[in-house]
Amino acid sequence: MIVEHALLQVIPHRTDEFEAAFANAESIISSMPGFVNLTLSRGIEQPSTYLLLVEWERLEDHTEGFRQSDAYREWKSVLHHFCEPFPVVSHFDPIEDA
Template structure:
């Protein structure tokens, strides 16, 4: 399993619209092969910033499969205009848990 993470800086005053758009867009990513689940959280210290965590079976399920699909274009059209600046997306592999 690979964990994608991104801090999503949403334009001030657009938080409610972003959350509504994300609620619609999540079905797009959820239909992608290799998708294992996601969480979207709002940072307490920075309420206009969200933490997105997405579980993928393999890195390529995200980087090639989802991002290379027509579904990603729909996802992008629904969400990317909310970000300023555009978020950095990284991936991690679990080392341990408690």
């Protein structure tokens, strides 16, 4: 399993719109092959910062399967205009014994 990590800097006065759009967009990503789970958390100290964690079966499920799909273009059109700047995405390999 791979964990995708993205810090989303949402335009402060658009957080309510972002959360509503995300609730609708969740079905886009969750329908992708290799998708396992996701969590979206809102910052306490910085309420316009969100932490998105997405679990994928394999790295390629995200980088090739999702990112190169029509579903990603739809996801992008629904959500990316809320973020400034564009989020940096990193991938992690969980340590099972930790």
